[in-house]
Amino acid sequence: MAKLYHVPLSPFCRKVRLVLAEKKIEVELAEERYWEQDPDFLRRNPAAKVPVLKMDGRTMAESAAICEYIEETNPEPPLLPRKPEARYEVRRIVGWFDDKFHHEVTSKLLYERVNKKVMKTGFPDSGNVKAGAKAIKYHLDYMAWLLDHRRWLAGDTMTLADFAAAAHLSSLDYISDVDWNRQEAVKDWYAKIKSRPAFRAILADQVPGFPPPAHYADLDF
Structure with missing residues (x-):
């Protein structure tokens, strides 16, 4: 195993x-x-x-x-498309979340609110938290723009791009740092992806000292 x-x-x-x-x-x-x-x-x-x-x-x-x-x-079910241009778009969006979103949002919210306490490295920096709370609005709007033009973030099928985005947003949702009412398209996308069997273990996560909000594991929000 x-x-x-x-x-x-x-x-x-x-x-x-x-x-x-x-x-x-x-x-x-x-x-x-x-x-x-x-x-x-x-x-x-x-x-x-x-x-x-x-x-x-x-x-x-x-x-x-x-x-x-x-x-x-393990190519089935596929999470990367076959065509080079489609694979590029998936990798671009994965990079967006693992680089830009991580730097501007995840590191400013999750790391300040949770990691510092767990690692015993001090208290949250309020400036970073404010910057992260502001930046996530831009990213949610960008996701909504993408979803206006396609069914999933990188195209018409679910891909690794959706899992990369959902990984970041689910971590932030655990500490109630996502405004799901800002963009209905993003909320619908997340409800769809978090209802997949692959999400079950993640929704069952419990971090000592940080209980999740009631809606975290609710498939209907």
Whole structure:
């Protein structure tokens, strides 16, 4: 069985978990306090980052590379289109969320509100929190614009792009930092994706000291 070293609210870990679940690949989850830089974990990934996936006799790091490895070795159901231009668009949107959205929103809200307390590195920076709360509005509007032109974020079928976005938004939704009433199209998209069987384990996550809001696991909000 595959084994994933993860942190429950990490969007990068959640993205990998969603892909594994969608492909119906059984995986053992091992929560890893990577910031403590345990020597055993550093041997698995000297970068001291999660996720780390042990699968097929390999130990793999970096969520984007892991997801594409899973896709290539387990092509059904497909999460990347066949045509190069369509694959480009999926990768572009994955990059958008894992780079731009992560830098402007996730790191400003989730990391300030949760990670600092868990890692015992201080109190939330109110300036960062305000900046993240402002930036997420722009990103939700951009998602709504995309969904005005297509059924899913990268095209007419669900792809890795949707899982990347949902991984970030679900982590933020756990701490009530997503205004689902801002864009109805985004709310409908998220309701559709979080009702998938692949989402069940994520919606069951519980982080000590941080109870989720009542709507978090409600498929109908």
